[in-house]
Amino acid sequence: DIQMTQSPSSLSASVGDRVTISCQASQDISKYLNWFQQKPGKAPKLLIYDASNLDTGVPSRFSGSGSGTDFTFTISSLQPEDIATYYCQQYLNLPFTFGPGTKVDIK
Amino acid sequence: QVQLQQSGPGLVKPSQTLSLTCAISGDSVSSKSAAWNWVRQSPSRGLEWLGRTYYRSKWYNDYAVSVKSRITINPDTSKNQFSLQLNSVTPEDTAVYYCASSNLGYWGQGTLVTVSS
Numbered sequence: 001d002i003q004m005t006q007s008p009s010s011l012s013a014s015v016g017d018r019v020t021i022s023c024q025a026s027q028d029i030s031k032y033l034n035w036f037q038q039k040p041g042k043a044p045k046l047l048i049y050d051a052s053n054l055d056t057g058v059p060s061r062f063s064g065s066g067s068g069t070d071f072t073f074t075i076s077s078l079q080p081e082d083i084a085t086y087y088c089q090q091y092l093n094l095p096f097t098f099g100p101g102t103k104v105d106i107k
Numbered sequence: 108q109v110q111l112q113q114s115g116p117g118l119v120k121p122s123q124t125l126s127l128t129c130a131i132s133g134d135s136v137s138s139k140s141a142a143w144n145w146v147r148q149s150p151s152r153g154l155e156w157l158g159r160t161y162y163r164s165k166w167y168n169d170y171a172v173s174v175k176s177r178i179t180i181n182p183d184t185s186k187n188q189f190s191l192q193l194n195s196v197t198p199e200d201t202a203v204y205y206c207a208s209s210n211l212g213y214w215g216q217g218t219l220v221t222v223s224s
Contacts, residue, residue, distance in 0.1 A: 034211060043205055043214035044154070055212065087154060091210065095171045096144075098154035 002026050002090050006099035012107045019075040021102045023088035028068050032092040035064050035073045037084045038101075044087060048073065080106060109133040111206050111215040119200075119222050125193040128183075129206030129215050136182045136189055137162045142209045145180060145191045148217075149202035160189055196222045 003026035013019050023033070031051040036044035046055045048064040051071055061076045075082055083106060088099040115127035127145075134141055142161035148154050158170040160180045170178050179192040193200060201222045206215040 036211075043207075043217050044211070045214075046210075046212045049210060049212070089154070089211065094156075094169050096156040096211070098156075100153055 001095055002029060002093055002097050004088055004090055004097050004099040006088060006102050008102060009100065010103040010105070012105050013078050014107045015078055015080060017078045019078050019082075019104060021073040021086055021088075021104075023066075023071040023073065023099050025069045025071075025090055029090045029092040031067050032090055033064075033066070033071050034089045034091065035062075036087045036089065037082075038087065039084045047086075075104075078104070078106070109208050109213040111208065111213055113204075113206055113215040113218050115218055115220075117219055117221060119196055119220060120224050121197055121222055122195055125191070125196050125200065125204075125220055125222075127191045127204055127206070127218055127220070128188055129190070130186065130188040131208075132187075134208065136160075136187050137184050139163055140209070143180075143182070143189045144207045144209075144211065146205045146207055146211070146214075147202040148205070151199075152202070155202075157191070157193075198222045 005024045007022045033051045035048040038044040047058050047062050052064045063074045065072050085101045085103045087101050110132045112130045119125045142159045144159040145157040158180050160168050177194045182189045203217045203219050205217050
């Protein structure tokens, strides 16, 4: 199985700050990476697919980059409604596997 | 817009079978470009993909090795839905279970399933 790691595991930032989360795959997954946002009690919501493509209706302050084994997720200007846990997930190979998550809150 | 509506019991006794259903609107379970997934989430295991079913002139299933001996995912074309059955459950199967569409773009609302006597 492809192992996914994320860093940091949690972060605290101020409204308006730029926030960056890293995700690393245990082998080359090309561009086959999703980023999800999950709020408490809710299902994960797809934000970015193919490493850098914004899903429909997702605000442009969210972005993703990277390929191969190293990926980055960025919130350009943190908003109060962005408080959530963020997960990366690979879909190159079965089983699909997820990172452990990064919890983002407001300082 | 695809919508997924889950149904099924929230409490299952140890050694029994967990059964959930996911009703699809806005797409077809028989679509030749779609796949229909089950994912679960627990504090100990995080988000864990369990398996999927899809139609490409015939039906196919893929399952996670961790549950392969106990899991069945079946389509129901008459009701445009798909189901999850997980046999011989233990307390370690306690989790929130989600159905999800291709590439996990759309998700059901989630069902907390507790395995307890």
